[in-house]
Amino acid sequence: MAHDEKNERVVITGMGIVCPLGHDVETMWQAVLAGKSGAAKTTIFDASTFPTTFSSEVKDYDFTKFTRNSNLHKDGNRGSKFAIGAAAQACRQAGIDVETDKPADGIDRKRMGIYLGAGEGAANHEAFFGAIAAGWDKQANQMDWKKWADVAAVKMKAMHELEQEANMPAAHIAMLTGARGPSRSCLTACAASTQAVGEAMMMIRRGDADIMIAGGAHSMIHPLGITGFNRLTALSTRNDSPETASRPFSASRDGFVIGEGAAIVILESLRSAKKRKMKILAEVIGYGSSSDAFRVTDMHEDGRGAIQAIVWALADAGINSGDVDYINTHGTSTAENDSIETKAIKAVFKDKAKNIPASSVKSTLGHLIGAAGASELITCILAIRDNIVPPTMNLNDPDPQLDLDYVPNKPRKMQVDVAMKESFGFGGQNNVVIIRRFREN
Amino acid sequence: MNSTRVVITGLGAVSPLGLTVGDMWDGLCTGRCGISKITAFDPAGFSCKLAGQVPDYKIQQYVPKSYRKAVKLMSRDIELAVMAANEALTNSGLITKGIDPEKANVDPERIAINLGAGLISCDVIEMAPAVAASVADGKFDIRKWGKEGLELVTPLWLLKYLPNMLACHIGIIHDIEGPSNTITCAEVSGHIAIAEAAEIIARGNSDIALAGGAESKVSPVLIMRQCLIKRATSRHNDDGEGACRPFDAGASGSVFGDGGGIIVLENVDNAARRGAKIYAEMVGSGQSASINPAYEHIEPDGQGITIAIEKALAQANISPKDIDLIIPHGVGIPQDDIAEAKGIEAAMGLETKRIPVWPTKSMLSNTGAACGGLDVIAAVCAMRDGLIPAAKNCTKKAAGCNLNIVKETIKADIRYALCCGYTYGGQTAVVILRKFEN
Numbered sequence: 001m002a003h004d005e006k007n008e009r010v011v012i013t014g015m016g017i018v019c020p021l022g023h024d025v026e027t028m029w030q031a032v033l034a035g036k037s038g039a040a041k042t043t044i045f046d047a048s049t050f051p052t053t054f055s056s057e058v059k060d061y062d063f064t065k066f067t068r069n070s071n072l073h074k075d076g077n078r079g080s081k082f083a084i085g086a087a088a089q090a091c092r093q094a095g096i097d098v099e100t101d102k103p104a105d106g107i108d109r110k111r112m113g114i115y116l117g118a119g120e121g122a123a124n125h126e127a128f129f130g131a132i133a134a135g136w137d138k139q140a141n142q143m144d145w146k147k148w149a150d151v152a153a154v155k156m157k158a159m160h161e162l163e164q165e166a167n168m169p170a171a172h173i174a175m176l177t178g179a180r181g182p183s184r185s186c187l188t189a190c191a192a193s194t195q196a197v198g199e200a201m202m203m204i205r206r207g208d209a210d211i212m213i214a215g216g217a218h219s220m221i222h223p224l225g226i227t228g229f230n231r232l233t234a235l236s237t238r239n240d241s242p243e244t245a246s247r248p249f250s251a252s253r254d255g256f257v258i259g260e261g262a263a264i265v266i267l268e269s270l271r272s273a274k275k276r277k278m279k280i281l282a283e284v285i286g287y288g289s290s291s292d293a294f295r296v297t298d299m300h301e302d303g304r305g306a307i308q309a310i311v312w313a314l315a316d317a318g319i320n321s322g323d324v325d326y327i328n329t330h331g332t333s334t335a336e337n338d339s340i341e342t343k344a345i346k347a348v349f350k351d352k353a354k355n356i357p358a359s360s361v362k363s364t365l366g367h368l369i370g371a372a373g374a375s376e377l378i379t380c381i382l383a384i385r386d387n388i389v390p391p392t393m394n395l396n397d398p399d400p401q402l403d404l405d406y407v408p409n410k411p412r413k414m415q416v417d418v419a420m421k422e423s424f425g426f427g428g429q430n431n432v433v434i435i436r437r438f439r440e441n
Numbered sequence: 442m443n444s445t446r447v448v449i450t451g452l453g454a455v456s457p458l459g460l461t462v463g464d465m466w467d468g469l470c471t472g473r474c475g476i477s478k479i480t481a482f483d484p485a486g487f488s489c490k491l492a493g494q495v496p497d498y499k500i501q502q503y504v505p506k507s508y509r510k511a512v513k514l515m516s517r518d519i520e521l522a523v524m525a526a527n528e529a530l531t532n533s534g535l536i537t538k539g540i541d542p543e544k545a546n547v548d549p550e551r552i553a554i555n556l557g558a559g560l561i562s563c564d565v566i567e568m569a570p571a572v573a574a575s576v577a578d579g580k581f582d583i584r585k586w587g588k589e590g591l592e593l594v595t596p597l598w599l600l601k602y603l604p605n606m607l608a609c610h611i612g613i614i615h616d617i618e619g620p621s622n623t624i625t626c627a628e629v630s631g632h633i634a635i636a637e638a639a640e641i642i643a644r645g646n647s648d649i650a651l652a653g654g655a656e657s658k659v660s661p662v663l664i665m666r667q668c669l670i671k672r673a674t675s676r677h678n679d680d681g682e683g684a685c686r687p688f689d690a691g692a693s694g695s696v697f698g699d700g701g702g703i704i705v706l707e708n709v710d711n712a713a714r715r716g717a718k719i720y721a722e723m724v725g726s727g728q729s730a731s732i733n734p735a736y737e738h739i740e741p742d743g744q745g746i747t748i749a750i751e752k753a754l755a756q757a758n759i760s761p762k763d764i765d766l767i768i769p770h771g772v773g774i775p776q777d778d779i780a781e782a783k784g785i786e787a788a789m790g791l792e793t794k795r796i797p798v799w800p801t802k803s804m805l806s807n808t809g810a811a812c813g814g815l816d817v818i819a820a821v822c823a824m825r826d827g828l829i830p831a832a833k834n835c836t837k838k839a840a841g842c843n844l845n846i847v848k849e850t851i852k853a854d855i856r857y858a859l860c861c862g863y864t865y866g867g868q869t870a871v872v873i874l875r876k877f878e879n
């Protein structure tokens with residue numbers, strides 16, 4: 001399909017990131033290659049008594065550095081504010097004028113859209129818990145809704161409530177860029193921003209837009225988010241050593257390390273990129289989406305859905321499995337994901353599987369949930385640019401069952417022309433995007 | 442919409458007007474109102490005490506025996522989606538694993554699911570014992586929560602509240618292994634999900650797709666949110682029937698509700714091969730965004746809506762002259778209704794006076810992510826029966842609204858119908874349907 005003459009080729013002309021390892025792409029990349037960890041004691045709220053007391057937070061971030069209209073975005077949730085920084089960087093690189101009524105970049109705003117995998121804004125926890133505590137009648141075991149409402153009506157604030165909606169990061173990017181093309185937000189758990197990039201690519205391919213501002217923005221480092229993941233026993237509880245807790249594919253892995261942030265790529269039709277004389281960072285050549293239809297709690301034990309998404313992405317790209325130089329895994333550091341993902345890669349790549357480097361940058365960044373796929377896709381773009389594969393850190397005690405080349409503990413110089421990004425989400429959401437070094441033919 | 446034609450072959454609706462498409466259409470035709478005083482919780486302390494509530498149901502009846510244990514993991518949003526999907530698939534004549542595992546005739550890899558969902562609101566009652574256990578000196582104590590309260594939260598709690606769980610449960614019940622997406626663009630989620638599902642079929646990634654959305658807005662947190670943002674009316678608490686007044690001079694805010702509206706979309710060749718009843722064809726969609734500094738409302742001139750309509754018309758390769766019915770978003774919030782009316786007028790030009798406009802939320806209430814699916818189903822029913830029911834509660838048009846709101850039920854041969862949606866935050870989407878012609 002990618003080779004169909006009727007379809008537009010889709011390239012990447014900009015990228016931006018706000019993440020635990022930095023507020024720009026190069027800082028993040030150097031930290032990832034150096035194997036630094038973003039994880040430390042949680043400071044956003046007092047998590048000291050939670051089963052997991054640490055996380056991979058975005059630190060010292062000031063969104064006002066990225067906008068002249070900070071007043072317009074002041075009520076933005078954490079994800080919205082991260083999105084502003086990531087989008088502003090990506091637009092700058094791609095020569096897209098922001099915050100102006102008279103853009104001089106030659107881009108028709110009706111042909112420029114937005115597609116994010118974005119999550120909720122954090123609840124106002126003081127109000128949320130406070131109203132419940134005020135209204136709950138312990139003896140009667142029932143809620144006095146009048147009491148609940150009296151507290152909620154005072155403590156809940158209108159703009160904070162509005163900013164809990166998942167479409168808000170996209171709203172802020174629209175205000176920043178003036179984008180009037182198709183605007184969508186999806187939330188397919190941990191696979192959301194890979195899906196957003198894939199679907200955005202499809203929009204350009206079929207001609208619905210020339211440019212898509214695509215990626216993800218999310219922060220689940222809030223009391224209810226950590227409560228939820230802790231109850232699912234999905235998070236690492238290695239509280240004495242946060243920076244080594246994310247250890248994908250190792251025998252002692254005990255869960256993922258939650259992170260937060262935003263990552264944006266500018267997708268553009270090759271035609272538009274050439275017309276604007278843009279530097280092309282890579283080409284997006286394939287996308288596959290599938291669902292496990294198995295259990296809401298677990299991945300399919302044989303990786304059925306994951307395999308299908310990889311196979312469909314390869315077919316969509318019109319390449320063979322042997323053409324893939326690098327696999328950027330979902331690699332969460334949970335017992336289940338890492339083992340089933342390994343099985344799925346082996347099922348698709350067969351005897352070649354062990355020869356393809358397959359690393360997890362979640363070992364350094366942590367798991368950015370809705371923003372994970374897009375931030376990891378940026379590391380794929382950089383792997384192609386610099387011909388270097390980022391490492392899987394903390395892999396000192398390999399799981400004997402897991403025998404792929406995970407690029408343990410240090411980056412590897414090698415030729416990378418085709419990179420594949422895998423993302424899998426709770427409920428059996430599987431999304432895969434394949435990118436390639438740009439060449440004319 | 443590319444070369445592949447995409448048609449609608451199944452309908453499923455759960456709404457404040459009843460548990461089926463038949464109930465909803467009957468209610469809409471007779472001007473029945475699904476809005477009444479909230480019974481899900483005591484609304485005494487809320488400025489808006491009204492909602493559109495789905496009548497009582499037993500979710501077990503909609504779930505195959507083998508999957509009944511999983512209903513305890515279903516929040517109301519998920520239940521509404523499961524019910525609507527069940528009706529849509531049954532209606533389409535497709536036999537999935539969930540309908541009859543012995544006779545299933547759908548290739549799981551060739552069916553997709555694309556739903557709009559809200560951010561499912563936490564069940565306050567479910568959370569209350571854990572919160573109560575975390576109070577120290579009369580105040581909620583986060584340290585006590587981390588140590589004691591958290592342990593009282595049921596282990597799989599989070600899985601009830603992830604928006605993609607609507608699609609995941611339905612996917613498990615009916616064995617849907619193709620592309621799956623969950624659109625979270627608030628009140629326009631359903632419109633977008635339907636548009637994207639049609640795109641997925643058109644590009645060949647599936648032959649069939651379940652599309653639409655479901656949401657329950659009738660929760661204390663979400664109703665309070667809409668009250669605080671001042672989108673919910675506070676003026677009609679004793680008059681549910683007259684509360685939601687889209688495009689009316691007396692409009693004072695929206696009324697929120699719950700529902701699920703899901704359709705079966707299908708590649709036309711696939712539908713023809715199995716002799717399916719074809720309700721309508723999806724011929725165009727368009728999307729844009731409103732850009733407004735006060736982003737709880739859309740921009741006053743409705744430009745984002747105008748652009749979406751123009752794109753959808755272009756994709757359908759038709760002009761405003763061809764449109765026979767518009768179902769607008771029409772929420773009953775004065776400034777948003779006027780903005781939408783202006784946006785539609787700018788796109789439709791001189792045809793504005795002619796085209797019948799039929800808002801449904803005066804009867805269905807504002808069901809968030811469900812409203813796109815419900816409106817598309819209403820449009821299909823109108824097309825099928827050749828009639829447009831009277832709009833309710835628009836007795837005197839608001840100043841600035843030049844739309845032709847349907848006053849009396851009219852007979853009409855509807856060839857093209859347009860459904861328009863938008864949301865706070867600004868996303869806009871338009872879907873155009875055509876009566877099916879071979």
